[in-house]
Amino acid sequence: MSRTVFRYFFDFLDGQEKWLNSMAARGYRLKKCGKLSYTFEECMPNKYEYAIEFVGDKSYSKAREYRDFLESLGYRSFTKNINLNFSYGKLRWRPYAKGMGQIAASPGGFNRELLILEKTRDGKPFDLHTDICDKLRIYRSVRRAYAWAVLLMFGLTAVTFIPNASSASADTIWGIRAVVLILGVLFAVPAAKYTTLVSRLRKESRVFE
Amino acid sequence: MVNIRDNIKGGALTETTFLILLALYKPNHGYGIMQFIEEATNGRVVLGAGTLYGAINTLLMKKWIAPFGEETESRKKEYLITDIGKQMARKEINRMAEVLRLASTIIGGEKSK
Numbered sequence: 001m002s003r004t005v006f007r008y009f010f011d012f013l014d015g016q017e018k019w020l021n022s023m024a025a026r027g028y029r030l031k032k033c034g035k036l037s038y039t040f041e042e043c044m045p046n047k048y049e050y051a052i053e054f055v056g057d058k059s060y061s062k063a064r065e066y067r068d069f070l071e072s073l074g075y076r077s078f079t080k081n082i083n084l085n086f087s088y089g090k091l092r093w094r095p096y097a098k099g100m101g102q103i104a105a106s107p108g109g110f111n112r113e114l115l116i117l118e119k120t121r122d123g124k125p126f127d128l129h130t131d132i133c134d135k136l137r138i139y140r141s142v143r144r145a146y147a148w149a150v151l152l153m154f155g156l157t158a159v160t161f162i163p164n165a166s167s168a169s170a171d172t173i174w175g176i177r178a179v180v181l182i183l184g185v186l187f188a189v190p191a192a193k194y195t196t197l198v199s200r201l202r203k204e205s206r207v208f209e
Numbered sequence: 210m211v212n213i214r215d216n217i218k219g220g221a222l223t224e225t226t227f228l229i230l231l232a233l234y235k236p237n238h239g240y241g242i243m244q245f246i247e248e249a250t251n252g253r254v255v256l257g258a259g260t261l262y263g264a265i266n267t268l269l270m271k272k273w274i275a276p277f278g279e280e281t282e283s284r285k286k287e288y289l290i291t292d293i294g295k296q297m298a299r300k301e302i303n304r305m306a307e308v309l310r311l312a313s314t315i316i317g318g319e320k321s322k
Contacts, residue, residue, distance in 0.1 A: 053259060066262060069239060069258075069262050070258055070262075072238070072239060072240065072285050072286070073239055073240050073243070073258050074240070075258070117258075124255060125255075127255075127257045128257040128258050128259035128260070129257045129259045129260050130225075130254075130255065130256055130257035130260045131223060131224070131225050131260055133223065134225075134257070134259065134260040134263055134264075137263070138259065209223050209224060
């Protein structure tokens with residue numbers, strides 16, 4: 001029996017990971033995922049464990065190489081989108097990425113910003129990043145993705161204040177402003193969370209490695 | 210190549226780096242490195258896959274380790290420490306020995322367990 005659930009995570013890293021693990025604890029194993037959908041099949045409760053990796057700052061080939069490496073360690077992997085892209089035709093600009101990762105094509109690295117990894121639960125924690133320096137690196141790149149999303153939302157709001165730029169009615173414009181601002185705030189929450197995490201880790205890193 | 214960071218005086222290797230270097234005195238692949246480190250430290254250090262991947266790439270770039278043998282469909286990519294890598298590991302031992310000597314003189318000879 002399979003079961004499909006629709007979900008969107010503003011906290012795509014920890015939030016999504018916790019949810020997948022709670023599904024696995026209740027006996028649902030991820031079978032496939034779409035943009036907003038997750039299809040599960042029944043399995044023994046607590047048999048599998050999930051971790052989410054952010055690869056949206058990597059170019060498609062680098063992300064592919066990394067995925068191959070993770071699979072060579074025996075993890076099962078899925079790719080997942082985060083919907084934080086600014087698009088023009090088939091090309092997407094990911095301002096938060098590095099180098100060639102900034103331009104993502106579809107099909108290609110676009111909509112594959114995340115890897116969902118599955119391993120059979122073996123009693124050891126499923127941590128992908130284990131030293132402070134590496135944790136800082138990954139959380140910084142996640143924070144950058146959120147910061148750009150927030151910036152874009154406030155940018156869009158600002159655009160609506162340009163006089164005579166659009167023929168839409170005042171009500172429509174206020175509606176757009178409200179939606180965009182709410183999205184901005186929703187992205188700002190995880191942005192703030194990862195900012196706190198980064199600064200805490202930075203302090204730790206002066207003492208520990 | 211930027212080598213500035215190599216010249217940091219008294220710089221210690223991170224534990225991750227040092228243990229990976231030790232794991233590669235014999236040819237080994239990613240999973241083997243993880244297992245070696247876990248066993249050698251009695252489970253105190255369990256490397257995350259992402260951390261290991263990043264470290265391997267950095268060490269390859271610095272040429273402290275190098276790919277070993279041919280990679281085939283059935284065989285995983287293996288790595289081996291280079292002469293530069295061995296030199297860096299030796300330097301690290303000397304540094305650790307010096308720190309240990311200093312600590313022993315101050316704290317006393319008792320070995321903590």
